[in-house]
Amino acid sequence: MTHQTVGHPARPGLPDDPRANVTEPTPSCPVEITLAALHGRWTTLVIREFLQGDRTFTELRRALPALSDKVLSDRLAHLTEAGVLDRRRHPGWPPRVHYTLTPHGRRLGPVLQALWDWGTQHQPLPPAEPQ
């Protein structure tokens, strides 16, 4: 089955988009864009927090105690730059910063859901005997 009808209904592949024809990893590929947004340890857990509402730095630190300040700061900056989070500094003392999902960030819900669903269907195979 080397060839495949292009017009096949319920086609399991990806869209017929010029960006789907790349032959090496490139940042302009939509899949790479999304994986770049999700990139890094802790990132999906941070996003999960925001799917329940906005958060401050300290609230996140309490929710994810094993996450260091530096990495949390990195993740928030990264997600903000990726257009996933909106950063809002509140005036006064003590300084408070609220982060919220942008509309674009909220659309990561279905993405994480897809990742979740595949993972739940995963049954680890018994180690294949050498043939």
Add this chain to the structure above:
Amino acid sequence: MTHQTVGHPARPGLPDDPRANVTEPTPSCPVEITLAALHGRWTTLVIREFLQGDRTFTELRRALPALSDKVLSDRLAHLTEAGVLDRRRHPGWPPRVHYTLTPHGRRLGPVLQALWDWGTQHQPLPPAEPQ
């Protein structure tokens, strides 16, 4: 919007599963399982090849010329161990090995589609002015 109705229809969050309550990255989390399967440079491009049909080592090498033998070998072994690919050695000479998506691997189609879709909706933000 700190609180949210649990029973909200079309809930954008993740399932009410005990595994969703982890407070640190753990390999048993379904999201981590899927990201682990997709992990590594070139991995999604390799999977894309298989969504069009089975492939041999050499066919993949031709389709992705900038991918080194070692990394291709790593990816194939990794995806096989993750239950995504099925590895079948053919007897005779020269040795030939065919790789095919398992049923489980075929279910990665919707996952890649979700990643693709989010990425296409992505419009890079102009660099935010410091507030």
Add this chain to the structure above:
DNA sequence: CTGAATCCCTGCCGATACTG
């Protein structure tokens, strides 16, 4: 033909200490 072994280089992550 299909890999495995080795080497080097880079970038991520964590820990710690410090600042507006």
Add this chain to the structure above:
DNA sequence: CAGTATCGGCAGGGATTCAG
């Protein structure tokens, strides 16, 4: 409170060489 600066360890990825 919400970060930044710095450092070290380690794993990933590429190039090259060797093997079944």
